[in-house]
Amino acid sequence: MKKYLISVFAILAGFSLVYFIFIKDGGVFGGDEQVAIERDKASLIKYGFTLDSFEVVEDKVKPNQLIADILLKHHIPMKDIDLMLQRGKDVFDVRKFKANQPYTVFCSKDSTKKAQCFIYEINAIDYVVYDMRDSMFVYAASKPVVTLEQKASGIINNSLYETMTDNGLSAALANELAEVYAWSIDFYRIQKGDKFKVIYDEQQVEGESVNIKRIKAAMFEHSGHEYYAVYFEQNGVSGYYDEESRGMKRQFLKAPVKFSHISSRYTMKRFHPVQQRWKAHLGTDYAAPTGTPIMSTANGVIIEATQNRFNGNYVKVKHNSTYTTQYLHMSRIASGMRRGASVRQGDVIGYVGSTGLASGPHVCYRFWKNGKQIDALGEKLPQSEPISSGNKEKFHAVADVLVETLKSIDYNQKPLAAN
Ligand SMILES: [Zn+2]
Secondary structure, eight states: OOHHHHHHHHHHHHHHHHHHHHOTTHHHHHHHHHHHHHHHHTTTETTEEEGGGGGEEEEEOOTTHHHHHHHHHHOOOHHHHHHHHHHHTTTTOGGGGOOOOOOOOOOOSSSSSOEOOOEEEEESSSSEEEEEESSSSEEEEEEOOEEEEEEEEOSSSSSSSHHHHHTTTOOHHHHHHHHHHHTOOOSSSSSOOOEEEEEEEEETTTTTTEEEEEEEEEEETTTTEEEEEEEEEEEEEEEEOOOOOOSSSOOOSSSSSOOOOEEEEEEEEEEETTSEEEEEEEEEEEEOOOTTTTOSSEEEEEEEEEETTEEEEEEEEEEESSSSEEEEEEEOOOOOOTOOOOOTTTEEEEEBBOOOOSSSSSSEEEEEEEEEEEOOTSOOOOOOOOOOOOGGHHHHHHHHHHHHHHHHTTTTTTOOOOO
């Protein structure tokens, strides 16, 4: 009988834990009362500490505030703070201590109110503990993360971002979805009535969504055409493929000129050979003889084909809503390459020269991602390899199920709400 009771209790405890994690407000089982009890139990412990045993101070780091400022306020002498930070330097780099991050100080309940433990949240999952009770002890830890497969959908009303956030979906999910379709859909041109469905793994901590681990599959209906995307890994490389196993992303050419060498890389600081001063170089220079053809590194539309004092003759190509490239110092722009013209990857758009601020013939290749200049050589550029014939069967085993699941999602689909 005793044994029976214990196992019933174990099952109930296990069940209530599952209940607590997965079934949200107004669930089918139990009542609000039970949820409240479970919540109280959970709320007695934080970061592994029993809240009852301390006077607990919770706050957020203020601008320019240091760990030392906080601890001095809670009666830790400066020499102990120094010692502790020294011991913790391999656990957490204090230069990464940021304003607005939550922290908790567990203080003694006696009249000294001295800090016993200081906990700083590095992000929504990871935190660092400075334990000052006996000896100074610093360690990193993580909150338990629950990964849930979620489904969501929506009908575009204005932008993808606004529609998704209006539907209670996270900005992170909107960004991920835009990345998946960066090569297929120009999100600045989507229309009212376009639709999306998405299956993704979401990480939750204490019932709050903290991270989109991965979009597993998606469908975007644009101008009546359905674009499917399925995540798949082959030969150690991950990517998205359409339902016919074609790669969704198009590769950039490695360089805009053949037979050249890199004469200056992207850097935040270099000595400018013409201006004779230190400044950032937000591009990659390829030295090549005057007249060498310059190619567009990917398909796109020319948005500028003109000249100015600094760039000389230059062409700027928009590839999609994520990527734009620019080619400077041309001796001349190729004929027909004017604003609005479409170019294919490898099309000659101009010729190497040294117009504008240039010390010798080269093309300065500039690269934008989401409106920000980045290092084209440092960017992990999209792959375009299709699924290999050896992997096709495996791909379809995964993809066919996901595509069927996507088809079954209706447009009222909401992800499981967070607690
Ligand atoms: Zn340059």
